[in-house]
Amino acid sequence: MSIPIQSTEDVMTRRHRTETWDMFKKIKDILSKHKRLSVRQIFYQCATKNYVSLDINGYERIGRLCSQGRLEGILPWDKIVDRSRFPTQLNMWDSVGDFYSILPSLYRRNIWLNQPNYFEVWMEKSALYDIFYDQIFDHGILLMTVRGYSSLSIIYERSLIFKKYIAEGRKCKILYFGDHDPNGIQIDKSIRSTFRKLNVDVDIERIALTYDDIFEYNLPTNIEKEEDTNLDNYKLAGYVLQAELDALPVEILEKRIINSVTDNLDMDKYKEYKELEKRDLQMVSQDLGGIINKQSE
């Protein structure tokens, strides 16, 4: 029984056409300008620059190039990531000392205890996860990656949290980030109406992409897909152009995220809690020092 196996040597000695080398160079160039990108993101970048078509074929071309490129050592492994699959395993430590040593890095004071209002950041595309994570995770703000339309399960789960804050007299808000296209503008509307059905008063604010962004930053626009009703509604709403959130330059997006967060946080109270956190951490390391000393006796 012979199973066709492509050996490492086959992979390494693969020849390429000049056009392919050209694409490798373009991908490398895009990668050099970012921290980490998913294949999907690379595809969007290439499509907006017109290197490939903005459809399934273009995506596949990029996907294959990324696979071959990495296997052949042409493209870097550490800059291309898959955010849709992740492993799950119990946390384990080499020793008790090892365990204690990571404890301080886990400690954060709950900033929501003294904030007047509560909010979360929701976004449509998991491709942009890293950018959002880098901007807001450390602030203690919840990031929800919706991936297209939100699910009822997620909205219900979140509504339980929002209800708790509302009962305390706080206002609840979602800062929403998504594409500006016929489907994209439906997503935050759908989230809003679902929360309404659950009788939870949450304000959904679209931070990006706005229609003005397309003009202000001269964003590359999508080709109109034949999308019957949604497209008709889009046009009825007065929209002509469509663009993806990915198309917004990274620096602009980062600024937009952090500005929307600082606008919605009570920064004085936030800083106050961060100071307390520092004090707490000194206490933690003192206590841990005592425990570790006792251990080694």
Place this chain on the structure above:
DNA sequence: CGGTCACATTTCGCATCCAG
């Protein structure tokens, strides 16, 4: 109410095209 299609994500087999 059920069927169909669109959306998001990634990979693979098969058939075909065409550069070197």
Place this chain on the structure above:
DNA sequence: CTGGATGCGAAATGTGACCG
């Protein structure tokens, strides 16, 4: 002529929107 490149269809999963 060979094999690199690519178009197309399919897989899984859950959700909204629309049509009849």
